[in-house]
Amino acid sequence: xxxxxxxxxxxxxxxxxxxxxxxxxxxxxxxxxxxxxxxxxxxxxxxxxxxxxxxxxxxxxxxxxxxxxxxxxxxxxxxxxxxxxxxxxxxxxxxxxxxxxxxxxxxxxxxxxxxxxxxxxxxxxxxxxxxxxxxxxxxxxxxxxxxxxxxxxxxxxxxxxxxxxxxxxxxxxxxxxxxxxxxxxxxxxxxxxxxxxxxxxxxxxxxxxxxxxxxxxxxxxxxxxxxxxxxxxxxxxxxxxxxxxxxxxxxxxxxxxxxxxxxxxxxxxxxxxxxxxxxxxxxxxxxxxxxxxxxxxxxxxxxxxxxxxxxxxxxxxxxxxxxxxxxxxxxxxxxxxxxxxxxxxxxxxxxxxxxxxxxxxxxxxxxxxxxxxxxxxxxxxxxxxxxxxxxxxxxxxxxxxxxxxxxxxxxxxxxxxxxxxxxxxxxxxxxxxxxxxxxxx
RNA sequence: UCCUCAGUAGCUCAAUGGCAGAGCAUCCGGCUGUUAACCGGAGGGUUGUAGGUUCGAGUCCUACCUGAGGAGCCA
Numbered sequence: 001x002x003x004x005x006x007x008x009x010x011x012x013x014x015x016x017x018x019x020x021x022x023x024x025x026x027x028x029x030x031x032x033x034x035x036x037x038x039x040x041x042x043x044x045x046x047x048x049x050x051x052x053x054x055x056x057x058x059x060x061x062x063x064x065x066x067x068x069x070x071x072x073x074x075x076x077x078x079x080x081x082x083x084x085x086x087x088x089x090x091x092x093x094x095x096x097x098x099x100x101x102x103x104x105x106x107x108x109x110x111x112x113x114x115x116x117x118x119x120x121x122x123x124x125x126x127x128x129x130x131x132x133x134x135x136x137x138x139x140x141x142x143x144x145x146x147x148x149x150x151x152x153x154x155x156x157x158x159x160x161x162x163x164x165x166x167x168x169x170x171x172x173x174x175x176x177x178x179x180x181x182x183x184x185x186x187x188x189x190x191x192x193x194x195x196x197x198x199x200x201x202x203x204x205x206x207x208x209x210x211x212x213x214x215x216x217x218x219x220x221x222x223x224x225x226x227x228x229x230x231x232x233x234x235x236x237x238x239x240x241x242x243x244x245x246x247x248x249x250x251x252x253x254x255x256x257x258x259x260x261x262x263x264x265x266x267x268x269x270x271x272x273x274x275x276x277x278x279x280x281x282x283x284x285x286x287x288x289x290x291x292x293x294x295x296x297x298x299x300x301x302x303x304x305x306x307x308x309x310x311x312x313x314x315x316x317x318x319x320x321x322x323x324x325x326x327x328x329x330x331x332x333x334x335x336x337x338x339x340x341x342x343x344x345x346x347x348x349x350x351x352x353x354x355x356x357x358x359x360x361x362x363x364x365x366x367x368x369x370x371x372x373x374x375x376x377x378x379x380x381x382x383x384x385x386x387x388x389x390x391x392x393x394x395x396x397x398x399x400x401x402x403x404x405x406x407x408x409x410x411x412x413x414x415x416x417x418x419x420x421x422x423x424x425x426x427x428x429x430x431x432x433x434x435x436x437x438x439x440x441x
Numbered sequence: 442u443c444c445u446c447a448g449u450a451g452c453u454c455a456a457u458g459g460c461a462g463a464g465c466a467u468c469c470g471g472c473u474g475u476u477a478a479c480c481g482g483a484g485g486g487u488u489g490u491a492g493g494u495u496c497g498a499g500u501c502c503u504a505c506c507u508g509a510g511g512a513g514c515c516a
Contacts, residue, residue, distance in 0.1 A: 037478075090474090114466095118464090121508095221513095366516075
């Protein structure tokens with residue numbers, strides 16, 4: 001009879017509890033924790049949408065039910081039926097009077113769930129990433145990640161962009177600078193993409209405004225809180241766009257993403273303890289400074305930057321700290337930038353490029369530029385970099401057949417998520433991070 | 442690739458060169474409103490690996506392995 005009754009109660013999500021107070025409901029999920037006080041049991045359930053404390057009194061429950069709940073082990077999967085009640089003493093403000101509980105799979109007591117509510121080291125957590133994902137904090141981060149991606153797509157889709165994804169397997173280096181992952185491609189070799197940009201340029205000349213969004217791979221042996229070997233990047237590319245257009249697009253995109261996350265994911269930001277006041281300040285326009293000014297500012301703030309070098313991580317932090325919103329740094333020395341960047345007509349030693357640095361020390365979240373549209377200039381740059389022109393034959397075609405000024409940028413999703421969540425390391429912003437010394441699980 | 446740090450119970454960590462311990466987790470017992478519950482008890486160890494110094498090494502030395510933080514490079 002109890003089984004029949006439990007089937008009759010509607011299955012609800014914990015996040016919708018408020019709408020079902022006073023009713024008999026069914027939750028499907030896992031045991032998060034169990035506390036015991038003599039004749040009282042307080043199982044806490046989770047279902048992926050939230051936590052719900054249950055309560056079982058020995059006096060009113062059947063001995064079988066009481067014992068079944070008492071024997072529950074952490075993360076056992078279950079279905080529980082009971083009456084939902086507002087309860088100020090329960091975390092979350094609601095409580096379930098448990099009337100029936102069916103264990104779907106019991107976690108063996110001899111081999112308990114490894115991640116306890118206590119603290120753990122990062123090595124242990126990374127080794128158990130597949131289970132760590134179940135924690136409230138990781139769930140909140142992944143929900144913010146989802147919102148960031150949704151906001152990015154929403155922004156471009158509503159702004160006249162067409163999604164056209166670049167290939168992941170590529171025949172050669174896009175930029176020739178970073179180290180690539182090599183894979184077997186039948187009897188040949190191929191490489192995992194390090195950027196979809198060159199392909200996005202071809203798409204921009206077909207579609208006008210386009211973006212690609214996919215995984216990106218860097219075999220660099222970077223070992224910092226800002227690096228993964230596999231990460232997700234969104235890369236818009238726009239025909240007839242010049243540097244100012246690129247900067248306008250970049251700041252509008254970031255402002256939109258921040259606005260959406262604030263509008264839709266405040267509960268998750270609260271779980272993460274994120275100070276949303278800092279995010280509220282991210283309003284248009286963003287400050288724009290030249291590379292020259294950036295060097296002066298960094299050095300005035302105690303840095304020791306040589307003119308002509310790229311900004312290091314510490315330099316970025318010194319600079320970004322001076323602003324309450326992301327800052328756009330434009331016109332770097334061409335010598336330290338990629339071969340395809342259009343030179344500044346006023347100062348040809350500078351590239352028409354821009355990096356966006358996130359506040360609070362989160363570093364570069366966007367890198368972009370106006371591309372060289374002149375065939376001869378591009379050929380000379382490819383030669384100067386010692387790159388094989390044959391590999392770029394199709395790319396040069398774009399400058400032979402109706403070339404126009406164009407540009408775009410790449411935005412690293414994980415860095416944006418880390419910034420918005422206020423977390424230390426990008427490895428927590430992707431379900432299964434790939435870093436130099438970890439490819440498990 | 443370079444620099445720094447770490448590795449002791451399932452987890453988080455202690456232990457002057459001198460008997461390898463605590464808290465949590467697990468198991469048993471107690472408690473009718475717990476909030477990472479609390480209280481009592483039990484089980485649980487090749488101290489990352491291999492050498493070396495020493496009467497004696499978790500501790501000191503060498504090499505290696507694994508991981509973390511940072512640099513460079515990048516988003």
